[in-house]
Amino acid sequence: MHRSAILTAIAVNMIVTDAAKAQRADENAVEEADDAFGTSVGDEKIGLYSAGEVRGFSPTSAGNIRIEGLSITQHGGLTSRFVSGSAIRVGLTAQGYPFLAPTGIADYTLRDVGSRTVASAVGQIGPLATRGVSLDVKLPLFGASGGLAGGVSYKDEENFPGIDGTILQAGAVLDLKPSATSSLKAFYGRLQISDDRDVGAIFVDGPYLPPQIERRDFGLDWVKSDISAQVMGAIGGLDLNPRWRLRGGLFFAEGYLDRDMSELYREVQPDGSARRLVVTSDDTSARSPSGELRSSHTFTEGSRRHLIHLGARGRQTARRFGGADVRDLGAFVIGERQPLPAPRFQFGAQTRDEVRQVTGSLGYALRWLGIGELSLGVQKTDYRKTTVFTDPSRETLTTTAAPWLYNAALAAQLSDRLVIYGGVTRGLEDSSAAPVNAVNRNEPPPALLTRQRDAGIRYALTPDLTLVAGLFDVQKPYFNLDADRVYRELGIVRHRGIEVSLAGSPLEGLNFVGGAVLLDAEVTGEAADLGIIGPKPVGISPRVVRVNIDYRLPFLEQLSLDTGINSSAGQIASLLPYEDLGDRQLRTDQRTTVDIGARYRFAGAVPMTLRGQVTNLFNDYSWDVSSSSAFRFTAARRIQLVLSADF
16 A cells, blocks of 8 residues: 555545435445536545546645544544545636635545444455455434434455455434524545555666566555544534524544554665665554534625624644664665565654644625625634754744735626626645655645635536536645755745536436646746745646546346546656756656446346445556656556445
């Protein structure tokens, strides 16, 4: 597993849309998707964006996570055991949302209880030696007044031959409706990843890609990690009168790495020779209480509906990191097995980091029937971060900020089919922590002022087929490694691009979801001017195209066939340009993969669906590159079978 982002990946892989209310046997991401900007149903994920990536940035890393519209600071663990859905709020889909953020917002929905008792079971075989099972229930214990929904899952996962780990998830939602004007949801979720193994990170030493090696484990057997996360909270709503509503949420989230181990292969040569390092961290943690209270007042005059929001939110995050054991294990050839005994680890003192932030907000929304929508928001935030270093020669560092933030968006309905929109947003967002190959690994930067402008159209080609196209311009400070491998601010990064979505049902039985992003990313500032870094941010691809098609056969309605096509231009792979490449930065090769699959729905008293899928049908060999220039090979052709049943 790609442990460098494992907690984020678990959350991302479990995102589903608000529309996904069906039981497990009916899950189909292509049928549920309203657009191509990102949909996941159960364990299926399609579309251009997710909670881990929107327009080249990560809403999760930026701290832009919401649960049913209320702000939460989370550290992994938002899984489908208690979360039923999520929507990415960006572009036109963000219209009407009270308070936006430049990197986009991932808004999760807790599982509903429903009106009848249901138990669902899902069994999985593949890819490779992966075996998994999940059990979920919905229990309307109190009838119309609510009940309990939750589940557990176990998976022994193998992503590459020899690269495995065990994942255990559990969670539940207590959904209560004491009266017609009040509601309360309390929830708990836990994630445990044990004996997790990962492919080592490869860093080349020149203007070339790593040599093509077999896509399997070649690391040390004792390099394993144990990770856990938990999240709990409660959300309440109260209608004081038909026009005045109070909503609030209080949450606690914790991510804990009991042991975090990574292999690094530095100075990799064209023949695969390298230096091997193992970085081991112990007792790394992050925990956050957070919450939000919001008062919303609505009034109507004719065809115009006005909403006024007044709110406050806060968070306190305490982190413990650093003190890693770094072992240089000498010369090595990537792709070859070279066992070594585990050393006796020696850990140093850890750095402590604490963030406190309180934000007050005022928002206004106008919805004018047949004319359009207007959204305005202003926020005043007070941010303070204190870092206590282990080095006694370094003084405690305190960073403060108290900026005014704002958002404004306008959508105009020009006809029954055509809507145009535009917006601007200024926010204060977190940034990803320093990567494992940094000297100051795992150190989180302070919150950053960010800005976004976007505009576009939505056009209904037919009643069942919709086109959305937009332009965006996002700007924020750029963090990466300098020449001394210190993760710090190196300039300003700007992502400008075009995004297109076409989704719907052009023919009976046929569902189509296709989208594309053309992205022009650029880094400016003193570091770029001096040639310390190149003009392009690492890890970004200038073109991404994703298409998914699902077709239910008219002569055999129980059977549907599907295909997925994913194509991308090469990623920027080096921080610096090379003279050998014409003073350009290193790039990976462009790639296109094709997935095929089928579903067969068994008739009977117990709804059952057998799902088979082959991913990377033509066995494309490619490299993924992280923002720290770490290479990892992509997955080979894989086969997976999933059987779902609702009782």
